[in-house]
Amino acid sequence: MLNTFLLRNVEIFDGTGNAPFRGDIVMKNDRIISISPPASVMDFPIAGGVIDGARYSVAPGFIDVHGHSELDILDIPSGDNKIAQGFTSEIAGNCGFTEFMEKGMSFRDFEVETEQKKIALNIAVMTGHNSLRTIVMGNENRAPSNAELNEMERILRLTLQQGAAGFSAGLWYVPGIYAETEELCRLASVLKGSGKPFSIHLRSEGDTLLESIEEACKIAKCGDNILQISHFKTWYPRNWHKLRKAVKLIRRNMQNGLSIALDRYPYLYSGTGLRMALPPQFSQMPKEILHEKLKNDETFRQEVIRITEQAGPSDCPWEQIMLLDSPQEAHKNFFGKNFVEIGKSMQCSPAEACIKLLAEEENPLGAFGLMSEDNLNEILQLPFVMPGTDAGIQDFSKQNGHPRKFGTAARFFQLAVKNGIPPQEVIRRMTSYPAAVFHLKNKGLIRENYDADLVLFDREQLSAPEDYAHPAQPAKGIIAVWVNGVLSYTENGGITGNRGGKFLKAQ
Ligand SMILES: [Zn+2]
Structure with missing residues (x-):
């Protein structure tokens, strides 16, 4: 479905951070073939269509640097939630997890699968430390033997040769939490000379953030x-004051020659397992075991309710804990509601309501309101912050999950501009900057011969709400999206079903 398109007289944000200008853009097949003054392209055989851009702006396709779609993209190759908000490329394999590796797939297998499935979104994938560790030594809480470390190193080296975009870690999760710094240093040394980044979900985003x-x-x-x-965030109100120090520390390291970038989803609630609402002696139990015991052991359940009611939820008031997702039909009415409300409608205490849901379902998703709005605004003003959804793929058929899945790009733009950042600078951080950090060739700029990944948008309208009850709404102001020259989304028609994405193999 390759085509020719002409965008006429459109405001062009070319991704460099320079002020926008008006012009005509011609796309042919998968490339941008010309950028010229307004109305200068007259006689051109345009198969796909001529679009009057007078009311709109165009930018290089946005890049989601923090995605988790390395398995999802094979199940939902249309990439609905990403494409509809203007993301044309994603960096997956974040937080130390490369899910397809844990299913026994190599990067080469993944490349073949993406070609067979015809994916809509461009995707680059990092190799995750948690997955490496799981493959080599399971979930063991100990240091690896020398042989195990060598094996992790060997696999990492191989994946980098097969096009992995970097090395990621998530030291907040099992089994990364068991790894000492030295283990990570040894593995990261494989990156030397590759130009590829080390990406990390910090060991702590709160009490030991610095x-x-x-x-x-x-x-x-x-x-x-x-x-x-x-x-990047400051987790729990008691740590909000650490932002200044954290930024200082980052800047000092940058001055000393380390290249550092941050990503952020522009929301105040995180999305994680609901069991994290329980006191630590319960939240840190393996989720299957906690669920089994809550379900089958009435004495245990009463005990958990009693202790939780006494202790209160772990550092987050019940008004600020919401239910986001659960496969149980009966839980759907509670999506986007907080546990004071849920308790009321279940006629019990918030703690008892939460524990009831955890007894009925192993891993419901909760949202925890532990981030500061002032800090989010300050973070969005940093020139080295990019948007990242922290999400995989979902279509628009159900109202479940975190709204960041659907609105991160538009909301990042909306809030950054509201904070006084010039739109061209915000666009740079959504396009050429991530393309440079992750070496996405021919992406991130509107240039002749660059890939025709383009987003047509109405910059006055570009926005997305922070609505946890109705997360699955298309962002406002996205008019059309092309991926490698394939028209993949339009405001009026939604996802077109035409798919032009590719596995982006990092060299
Ligand atoms: Zn993470």
């Missing part, structure tokens, strides 16, 4: 001196 940033910098220095810090 120490965790120090650790991340240390590991990245063992690699190729390129650090990507995931979903």
